[in-house]
Amino acid sequence: MTFCSSDIPIDSLQELKRVVELAKLDVPLPISFPLDDVHTLNLSNCGLSTLPIGFEKAFPQLSILFLSNNQFQQVPEVIGKCPHLQMVAFKSNQLTTIHPEALQSQLRWLILTDNQISTIPETIGRCTRLQKCMLSGNQIQTLPDAMAHCTNLELIRLASNQLKEPPMVLLRLPKLAWMALSDNPFLHSVLEAHADLKGLRTLEDLEESNDAAILGQGASGITRQYEYQGQKVAVKTYNTDIRVTSDGLPEEERRIHCAAAALDCSALIRVLGQTVRGSLVMELLQDFRAIGDPPSFDSCSRDVYSNDSLVHALTTEQAMTIVSALLQTLAALHEQGICHGDFYGHNILVCATDLNQVRLSDFGAAFFYEKGSSCGTFLERIELRAFAIFVKEVNTRLKEGESPLLRALVARCRKEEPSSENNFDRVYIWWKQTQLTDIAKEFGLGIDETVVEEKEAN
The missing domain is CATH 3.80.10.10 (Ribonuclease Inhibitor)
Structure with a gap:
């Protein structure tokens, strides 16, 4: 009818x-x-x-x-x-x-x-x-x-809820790759352990003004451009009085930015200090563009790569450089118990004038977790999936065609381990060894491939 x-x-x-x-x-x-x-x-x-x-x-x-x-x-x-x-x-x-x-x-x-x-x-x-x-x-x-x-x-946001225990039913899902858990009771003690930011330099001669040019703004805060000691810088003022955003807690994002800056990774945005009001002063990225665009309604949880995306301009060598820097950065973050939570192409910035330069941005969904815990092991595996997805997205769009090495890296990230063995540190060691082996083959040299197994075992 x-x-x-x-x-x-x-x-x-x-x-x-x-x-x-x-x-x-x-x-x-x-x-x-x-x-x-x-x-x-x-x-x-x-x-x-x-x-x-x-x-x-x-x-x-x-x-x-x-x-x-x-x-x-x-x-x-x-x-x-x-x-x-x-x-x-x-x-x-x-x-x-x-x-x-x-x-x-x-x-x-x-x-x-x-x-x-x-x-x-x-x-x-x-x-x-x-x-x-x-x-x-x-x-x-x-x-x-x-x-x-x-x-x-594939993606869930659970920040600012009342979870007293890790949501293990979610952590075991086979395709979950992006997760936000900031500001839940089971993580509060971990956040409190990272409250001390005394090592952050206060730039007393940098005065903030609402008239400064706005570079970007969102739920977690607003970023403006300033000039400090003859250098252009970006200053982010966090909405620390806001408790609810789609991704996480602004104050936790601020602390993670500071903790990450201390890792001295080339793919992390440098934090130069803070203003008297507590805003973070960071390097200003010029000529940097996101390598991907945010998901569309059709793609839902996956990034979109337009025809003019920088990813199509990358050579295999440049892609390897970018991927290596990001892998090292994620390994360093997780070694400190930091989960980025939003590792997407649209949050990865590449310099348009030097495609070897890359920065990982947007820590809005990031959170601290207890390193070595069962929850932490699963969180690292989840972010490994996000990394593998990104590497595959880049590799399938290279102008020179797919790289067998990058394809092998994707497979290594997705390797199912019986215990807690598959983590960023082990993947990074494997990746460096694989690159060395590949270079050696080009020159007709031999490298003992059991070295990586011995290093991973330790």
Whole structure:
């Protein structure tokens, strides 16, 4: 039986027409349902607390739904009745619960950031296609065992919740590569251990001004350009009074920037000091561009590489240099118990005038963890997956064709180990040995390949 406007109660029909008006849809008048050609609805900032009866029938092809900054107290059941709905956003509502039937297998991208949700229904286990899940800024204390069925989940944000124990059900997921856990009770003691930043130099003669040119701004703070002692610098002022962002805690991001600067890795942005007000003073990157673009609606959790992306200009040698620097940096970070959490091409900056120069940016999702713990072992494996994904994305786009060495590196990162053996340090040792072996072969020399096994064993 075909659905039409006459099948809807008058009150609901008026509400559905109001939805069309609120979404500013360009449809012929008089409005006649169903609207088969509507794939995206943006109903953010509309003061809504419910969706009208017949919503799923009125928009049968709906695949993307934005309902952020409204007044919903529950993720409604009708969400699960929309057969093609892949992405739904309820950021910054008044949510306390999720209707169990709202969670169905068609969901790929779920955004529930900045609400008051305390529990996730067991029906989350139905979401076997879920790739990206944004849950930061809620009151979640535990996660259901059913999340073990979310085997396609690649990215999750759980910062600023009430997790008292590591979410092991998530850490064991086979495809998880990007994770944010900052500002949860089980990590608070680790963060407190990194509170001492006395070694950071205060640049008392650098005065901040709101008139300085803005380089960038986001939830965690604002970055402006200054000149200090004849040198252009970037100064980031952190929103330390903000507790909820999509990624993590701004104060933790600041501490991690400082801790990372002490590692003296070429791929990390140099921190020169801090202002009297506590803003971080960093080197200003000029002529640097992101190697990739953020994920699209279609790619969901994977970066997009346009035709003019710098990745297409890289030679194999330049790619090897970049990958080596980033691998060394990640090994150094994890040695200090730091997880970047957002290791993506769009956060990796390459100098357009010297493609050998690379910087790892954006520590917004980064967090400290307990090195040597079971949780830490899994976190390192998760970030290894992110690194492997990036290396593969670069390698498959090189202008000279794929490099067998980079392909081998991807395989090594994905190697399944029976215990805690697969980590950045071991992969880095293996990588340097592999490069030496390859160079030796070019010159007809022989290298004992058991050396790496002995080093890894130690």
